[in-house]
Amino acid sequence: MTLAHQTLALQTLGLSKSFGGFRANSDISLCVARGARHALIGPNGAGKTTFINLLTGVVPATSGTVRLLDEDVTRVSQQGRVKRGMARTYQINQLFADLTPIETVGLAIAEREGAGARWWSRVGQNSAVVDEAEALLTRMKLGEVMMWRTATLPYGKQRLLEIALAMACKPKLLLLDEPAAGVPEDERHDVLDSVEALPQDVTVLLIEHDMELVFSFADRISVLVQGQLFAEGGVEEISTDPRVKAVYLGEDAHV
Numbered sequence: 001m002t003l004a005h006q007t008l009a010l011q012t013l014g015l016s017k018s019f020g021g022f023r024a025n026s027d028i029s030l031c032v033a034r035g036a037r038h039a040l041i042g043p044n045g046a047g048k049t050t051f052i053n054l055l056t057g058v059v060p061a062t063s064g065t066v067r068l069l070d071e072d073v074t075r076v077s078q079q080g081r082v083k084r085g086m087a088r089t090y091q092i093n094q095l096f097a098d099l100t101p102i103e104t105v106g107l108a109i110a111e112r113e114g115a116g117a118r119w120w121s122r123v124g125q126n127s128a129v130v131d132e133a134e135a136l137l138t139r140m141k142l143g144e145v146m147m148w149r150t151a152t153l154p155y156g157k158q159r160l161l162e163i164a165l166a167m168a169c170k171p172k173l174l175l176l177d178e179p180a181a182g183v184p185e186d187e188r189h190d191v192l193d194s195v196e197a198l199p200q201d202v203t204v205l206l207i208e209h210d211m212e213l214v215f216s217f218a219d220r221i222s223v224l225v226q227g228q229l230f231a232e233g234g235v236e237e238i239s240t241d242p243r244v245k246a247v248y249l250g251e252d253a254h255v
C-alpha cells in the first residue's frame, strides 16, 4: 500500500447537526481514503444532503469535526474549504442560463486563478483559460455544445456542466450530489460514463439513489439511515447485506 492510500482525503469525527430538537445527523464518523470512489446512500430524509452541507460549511455543525486532507476545517468558511481543495455539485441547477459552457467554465477557472471579475470581459482573450476550459468541457462530453446558451442544453448536459464547473476548481475532493437525478434515459449513460472517467487523483464522494451508478462506480459504500451511519463496506458486502436490503435496497432505491 502506498503512502497516498494511507492518508485520508476526508474524515469526520462525531459530526452532528440538530434542527431544533431534531437530529438530522447524529455522531457521524466517516473516513474517505485519498483517491477513493466512496458512495453515500440511504433512504429519502436519511440526512445525506445535511451531511454534505456540513462538509462544505453551508450549515455549521452542532458538534463534531470535519478534517480535509489532515486539516481541521470545521470552522473554515465555504470559500476557504474550496481553496483547500473541496468542491461540490448541487442537486438543483444553479448555472447561469444565459452564459455558454465555455464562458461558465472559463469564468470559474479565472476565479480560481484569483482574477475573477476582472477577467469577466477578457476571458475570451486569455488563451490559457480558454484552452483549459475547452479541455475540461471536451472531457465532460460538452465539447460540441460549449458555445450553446446553457438554458438550451439538454438536461443531462446541464448536469455534466455542473460537474465541469466543480472540476474547474481543481478539487482534491469532489462531492457529487445526485448527478444522475432527473436525467432522461437516453442521456443517462453519458453522465455515468463521465462520472466514471473523472481523474483518479480526485477523491470522489458520491450521493446517489441510482444503484447502477453506485455499484459500478464506488469502491466503498456508506449507508446512512435516520441521520446515523448504519453500515459501511465494499460493493459486494453492501449489496448483499440483508439489513441494508431491508432498510433501503429494494425499497426506495432505483435499482
Ligand SMILES: Nc1ncnc2c1ncn2[C@@H]1O[C@H](COP(=O)(O)OP(=O)(O)OP(=O)(O)O)[C@@H](O)[C@H]1O
Pocket (backbone or CB within 6 Å): 019, 022, 024, 042, 043, 044, 045, 046, 047, 048, 049, 050, 051
Ligand atoms: N434546515 C432544516 N431545518 C429543519 N429540518 C431540516 C433542515 N434541513 C433538513 N432537515 C430535515 O433533516 C432530515 C434530513 O434531510 P436531508 O435533506 O439531509 O436528507 P436526504 O438524505 O438528503 O434526503 P433526500 O434523499 O430526500 O435528498 C429531513 O427530515 C429534513 O426534513
